[in-house]
Amino acid sequence: MGHSGNLQLKVVNGDAGYVLEDVPHLTDYIPDLPTYPNPLQFNAAYSVVKQYFVNVDDTVSQKIVVHKDSPRGTHFRRAGPRQKVYFVSDEVHACIVTCGGLCPGLNTVIREIVCGLYHMYGVSKILGIDGGYRGFYSKNTINLTPKVVNDIHKRGGTILGTSRGGHDTSKIVDSIQDRGINQVYIIGGDGTQKGAAVIYEEIRQRGLKVAVAGIPKTIDNDIPVHISGPAVIDKSFGFDTAVEEAQRAINAAHVEAESIENGIGVVKLMGRYCGFIAMYATLGSRDVDCCLIPESPFYLEGEGGLYEFIEKRLKENGHMVIVIAEGAGQDLLAESLQSMNQQDASGNKLLQDVGLWISHKIKDHFARLHKMAINLKYIDPTYMIRAIPSNASDNVYCTLLAQSAVHGAVAGYTGFTVGPVNGRHAYIPFNRINERQNQVVITDRMWARVLSSTNQPSFLSANELAKFKREKPSCPVVG
Numbered sequence: 001m002g003h004s005g006n007l008q009l010k011v012v013n014g015d016a017g018y019v020l021e022d023v024p025h026l027t028d029y030i031p032d033l034p035t036y037p038n039p040l041q042f043n044a045a046y047s048v049v050k051q052y053f054v055n056v057d058d059t060v061s062q063k064i065v066v067h068k069d070s071p072r073g074t075h076f077r078r079a080g081p082r083q084k085v086y087f088v089s090d091e092v093h094a095c096i097v098t099c100g101g102l103c104p105g106l107n108t109v110i111r112e113i114v115c116g117l118y119h120m121y122g123v124s125k126i127l128g129i130d131g132g133y134r135g136f137y138s139k140n141t142i143n144l145t146p147k148v149v150n151d152i153h154k155r156g157g158t159i160l161g162t163s164r165g166g167h168d169t170s171k172i173v174d175s176i177q178d179r180g181i182n183q184v185y186i187i188g189g190d191g192t193q194k195g196a197a198v199i200y201e202e203i204r205q206r207g208l209k210v211a212v213a214g215i216p217k218t219i220d221n222d223i224p225v226h227i228s229g230p231a232v233i234d235k236s237f238g239f240d241t242a243v244e245e246a247q248r249a250i251n252a253a254h255v256e257a258e259s260i261e262n263g264i265g266v267v268k269l270m271g272r273y274c275g276f277i278a279m280y281a282t283l284g285s286r287d288v289d290c291c292l293i294p295e296s297p298f299y300l301e302g303e304g305g306l307y308e309f310i311e312k313r314l315k316e317n318g319h320m321v322i323v324i325a326e327g328a329g330q331d332l333l334a335e336s337l338q339s340m341n342q343q344d345a346s347g348n349k350l351l352q353d354v355g356l357w358i359s360h361k362i363k364d365h366f367a368r369l370h371k372m373a374i375n376l377k378y379i380d381p382t383y384m385i386r387a388i389p390s391n392a393s394d395n396v397y398c399t400l401l402a403q404s405a406v407h408g409a410v411a412g413y414t415g416f417t418v419g420p421v422n423g424r425h426a427y428i429p430f431n432r433i434n435e436r437q438n439q440v441v442i443t444d445r446m447w448a449r450v451l452s453s454t455n456q457p458s459f460l461s462a463n464e465l466a467k468f469k470r471e472k473p474s475c476p477v478v479g
């Protein structure tokens, strides 16, 4: 096996096209670090486990659909406890920070990092950083113990608070160094993981024995997760909870629309650059007549447009439900509202309210036509679907993510994000997570399922479809 790598990439090539995209280790830049036996083997609860530790050479394959002659492809290091650890319990001084928008399950991840460190590795010095990245240098910290975090998974939000912007790398690493912190757990989305990568690089340049572990949070699923399209991680925590909560809004829209003549229910769901929540909520509900997402351009007027489809559906069924992701149709809004290119503190595009806009457009259109009186109800549950506690299945998932992160940091790995790859938890280098944004691939079978279930137009001409097929190759893994 040959190594090739620099600060960002640590790639190992093996036989038959085997590639390991490895994560950094503290010993990459601090040689001769002492190791210690993993205390987990003396832990009464874990003594029932037949095999305490994962083999150091275990890796997880990114590709599971293969042909007879396919190369073995990309692999990631398997997550889990190692026989040797690089920290003794008393030495560990950990901190946890949450950044970016809210997502169901943040508190569960915090809880399980604290409990995992304490119960599995005997760690008691754990600091909560208040209010996101800027909290490292501008706020007081919170001492976290299993008692403090015992009930927090039942609450939405994050007990640590969160923020956008304020990522000042040297101030953050100064604070880590000054406080003697040697394990940093960073929970957040695409922006946060980019910030975590820069923190890791600075720590490495300063030669500090500090492990940096990222836990990916994204209600939008815009981190390369494997809900659809070529991706690394199977799914992000909180997504199931958000889709479930979105059902309540869709049900309400359906009840309202069904109860009145020519009723239209419009529901706006989150999804700044991608429409995964809208797509899954639509497929989950089966009451949705039209799902509009940022990845699939649509138009209003003329043949094959939205107005024509609404008229047709109302004539057929007497009512209809439209689900629209917040980032959909922003080009149309920009044309009609001459909106400015505004950004939030983290540099994310600030969106116009497409739900309100489209509701007005539809009302205006039918009022102008005089041929059909419609009754439109607009429901905007966007913040409600992310401010709730995670459901039971997301709680279990958050636990596995948190424990994987703890095992990895204690074993000396750093500069990594945790996540399941084809069902097995793995350590993924930051560069892999940060290289691009995940989006619904509208030439994949999942989007076809939506079109087939709603029977809505694709809004694409044959030429446009051919262009999309050329630009966005479909993912062979999605069944």
Ligand SMILES: Nc1ncnc2c1ncn2[C@@H]1O[C@H](COP(=O)(O)OP(=O)(O)O)[C@@H](O)[C@H]1O
Pocket: 099, 100, 101, 132, 133, 134, 163, 164, 165, 166, 167, 188, 189, 190, 191, 192, 193, 194, 195, 196, 198, 217, 345, 346, 348
């Ligand atoms: N490219 C980047 N480099 C460093 N820090 C970043 C970068 N992008 C975002 N951040 C920081 O990450 C934090 C969260 O980012 P944001 O985009 O708001 O949320 P999310 O992580 O949920 O996508 C913010 O404090 C922001 O300053």
Ligand SMILES: O=P(O)(O)OC[C@H]1O[C@](O)(COP(=O)(O)O)[C@@H](O)[C@@H]1O
Pocket: 100, 101, 102, 189, 190, 191, 217, 218, 219, 220, 270, 271, 272, 326, 344, 386
């Ligand atoms: O109003 P806020 O708090 O900036 O959040 C709005 C954005 O946050 C999200 O819920 C989540 O985005 P991030 O995961 O990137 O933080 C988006 O869906 C939405 O556009």
Ligand SMILES: [Mg+2]
Pocket: 100, 189, 190, 191, 222
């Ligand atoms: Mg983001």
